[in-house]
Amino acid sequence: MRNLPVTVTSTPTLVRRDGSPFRRYAALAFGFMTLISAQSVFAFGFDDVADQARSLADQGYNAPQSNLPDSLSNLEYQKYSQIQFKPQYSLWRGDNLPFDLSFFHEGMHYNLPVTVNQVVGDDVSKLQYEPQQFDFSDSGIDPSSLPDDLGYAGFRVNYALQSENKQEVMAFLGASYFRVVGANQRYGVSARGLAIDTALSSGEEFPRFKNFWVVKPDKGDKYLTIYALLDSPSATGAYRFVLRPGQDSIVDVKSKLFLRRQVTKLGIAPLTSMYLFGPSQPSDDLNFRPAIHDSNGLLVNAAQGDWLWHTLMNPKKLMVSTYPADNPRGFGLMQRNHEFGAYQDLQDRYDLRLSAWIEPQGSWGKGQVELVEIPTPNETNDNIVSYWRPTGDLPTDQGLEFDYRINWTKNEARYHTSDLGWVAQARRSQGEVRQGNLVRKTDDSTMFVLDFVGPEMKSLDSDDGVKADISLGDNGNLVRSSVEPNPAMGGYRLRLSVKAKDGAKPVDIKALLRNGQDQPLTETWSYTLPANG
Missing domain, CATH: 2.70.98.10 (Beta-galactosidase; Chain A, domain 5)
Known part of the structure; x- marks a missing residue:
């Protein structure tokens, strides 16, 4: 048997989960054989x-x-x-x-x-x-x-x-x-x-x-x-x-x-x-x-x-x-x-x-x-x-x-490609509208707020005709949607509120932004709103 000289090393990086079906594994420090x-x-x-x-x-x-x-x-x-x-x-x-x-x-x-x-x-x-x-x-x-x-x-x-x-x-x-x-x-x-x-x-x-x-x-x-x-x-x-x-x-x-x-x-x-x-x-x-x-x-x-x-x-x-x-x-x-x-x-x-x-x-x-x-x-x-x-x-x-x-x-x-914007964040909330008295009123729809960013998105302005292309499959109804510049992030924000036609079935949602010539400006965002979700 041959043993190698001792060399002390720093604490190893933690390993969180174990690689077995849906469980965690511990981080251990190990050595030679x-x-x-x-x-x-x-x-x-x-x-x-x-x-x-x-x-x-x-x-x-x-x-x-x-x-x-x-x-x-x-x-x-x-x-x-x-x-x-x-x-x-x-x-x-x-x-x-x-x-x-x-x-x-x-x-x-x-x-x-x-x-x-x-x-x-x-x-x-x-x-x-x-x-x-x-x-x-x-x-x-x-x-x-x-x-x-x-x-x-x-x-x-x-x-x-x-x-x-x-x-x-x-x-x-x-x-x-x-x-x-x-x-x-x-x-x-x-x-x-x-x-x-x-x-x-x-x-x-x-x-x-x-x-x-x-x-x-x-x-x-x-x-x-x-x-x-x-x-x-x-x-x-x-x-x-x-x-x-x-x-x-x-x-x-x-x-x-x-x-x-x-x-x-x-x-x-x-x-x-x-x-x-x-x-x-x-x-x-x-x-x-x-x-x-x-x-x-x-x-x-x-x-x-x-x-x-x-x-x-x-x-x-x-x-x-x-x-x-x-x-x-x-x-x-x-x-x-x-x-x-x-x-x-x-x-x-x-x-x-x-x-x-x-x-x-x-x-x-x-x-x-x-x-x-x-x-x-x-x-x-x-x-x-x-x-x-x-x-x-x-x-x-x-x-x-x-x-x-x-x-x-x-x-x-x-x-991801630099000529298309990408989803920087996607937020889910209860559907809402702002009333004339400035009070937000919620409804029974589900609202998503998507922020698209990217190099090309920064150069866009209101004259480029930015619009949303939204698909809800066979079980979705689009309640409302809007697109507006997001100067805080240097991109555009898409809001969409949806409802399921049949609450016992999921809604498959896809959305992207296009310009006035109907060319895609962003990647396609995908989400599945679960049944009764």
């Missing part, structure tokens, strides 16, 4: 993982079995969070490399071990779990009672973003979930390798990364390469992640999928986030925070150049929205407002939560972006899911390739 005998004498690469995925798909699915003793599986969150990895065991900590790895202990619902391998030149070596690598603190766990072959629940990647001290920039934990962060950012939206049958009554299937291979970087490298093997009852897959940390961190994803059966819903490049309440859906309970959410909208750039912004909500019943997107240019779950005053939360700092923008590489074919919004009573649940879904039957006798880039950013303006 031991290497065991070399398993290979060839240069390991993506094709090797793809060969394993293809071979695995030809076999029947073997469900993994938990190896946790009851003492670990019955832990509550607070106790589990006490199990922290010792920094001195971090992989590569003593090699003066730009990256090092640390690891998550199994416990609670993290009851399945993953295999993590190190790739050094022609050598592939498995990393070995040992209880001594962890500080069990006040968890109540006696490390001497644990078997040596437990394994790891996942791992984190550490990198020096802003100083000589490394911080966590990427984490894999739970199913196929992973998260990435850049400079001056907090974890919020997370990604998954694959989504299968999300929001179907038959139940969702959660594929998992069972094997990882991490390529040891050179001293001057600004990137880290990670390979992963995915497995589930319906599919297998080979993945390559190239992480480039920075002010805005980037992950380039190469994937090749093999289906064991025809899948009803195959979700490519899935993102998961949380929305509890905000200006477009104020809290039912008195709360000093104006908003609690990791993302406030889904942005879609379809192949034909259309831009759509769907304001998120926390519905009372599960809601699924679809948007046509053949060969999409991009989509993502975004946190557009980064003003502290919009959240007023010093602990969770939702103003620092990042956005995730997916840029497909190559041709993805025909499909649609799907958004799933799930009811949640509190902010501990990830209740928002988005992904691209191919339409039509998919072949089960050949690999399916989907490559894409994930941009993790707080600079959302970079990911």
Whole structure:
């Protein structure tokens, strides 16, 4: 066994939710592992993982079995969070490399071990779990009672973003979930390798990364390469992640999928986030925070150049929205407002939560972006899911390739076109009119106030004939609407009040601004007013 010298690092970035279906995971500090005998004498690469995925798909699915003793599986969150990895065991900590790895202990619902391998030149070596690598603190766990072959629940990647001290920039934990962060950012939206049958009554299937291979970087490298093997009852897959940390961190994803059966819903490049309440859906309970959410909208750039912004909500019943997107240019779950005053939360700092923008590489074919919004009573649940879904039957006798880039950013303006205005804020309220005596009178309609901003919006004036283009589907009535300049924000404000024809059905609302020549001035705003909403 080889141990590396001790190097003390700064406190790692907090990880909020756990990447398992709609739960939270704790932030732990971790460190290195031991290497065991070399398993290979060839240069390991993506094709090797793809060969394993293809071979695995030809076999029947073997469900993994938990190896946790009851003492670990019955832990509550607070106790589990006490199990922290010792920094001195971090992989590569003593090699003066730009990256090092640390690891998550199994416990609670993290009851399945993953295999993590190190790739050094022609050598592939498995990393070995040992209880001594962890500080069990006040968890109540006696490390001497644990078997040596437990394994790891996942791992984190550490990198020096802003100083000589490394911080966590990427984490894999739970199913196929992973998260990435850049400079001056907090974890919020997370990604998954694959989504299968999300929001179907038959139940969702959660594929998992069972094997990882991490390529040891050179001293001057600004990137880290990670390979992963995915497995589930319906599919297998080979993945390559190239992480480039920075002010805005980037992950380039190469994937090749093999289906064991025809899948009803195959979700490519899935993102998961949380929305509890905000200006477009104020809290039912008195709360000093104006908003609690990791993302406030889904942005879609379809192949034909259309831009759509769907304001998120926390519905009372599960809601699924679809948007046509053949060969999409991009989509993502975004946190557009980064003003502290919009959240007023010093602990969770939702103003620092990042956005995730997916840029497909190559041709993805025909499909649609799907958004799933799930009811949640509190902010501990990830209740928002988005992904691209191919339409039509998919072949089960050949690999399916989907490559894409994930941009993790707080600079959302970079990911929408400058010649169209965008929704800076969407506020929902009871419908109202100002009477002749200046007193506002409310009615039974629902009012939305939308502020569109952007470089082109600033140069508009009243002679440009700015007007609203509003669509309410088959179940909506437009009660009133108005458009006026908003000099405070350098854009235009649209007010619209709507009523449902049938209160037991939702109203699908879309709106954008056009000029006097009927050309679009803004992206399209989308919102679904729920039944009896």
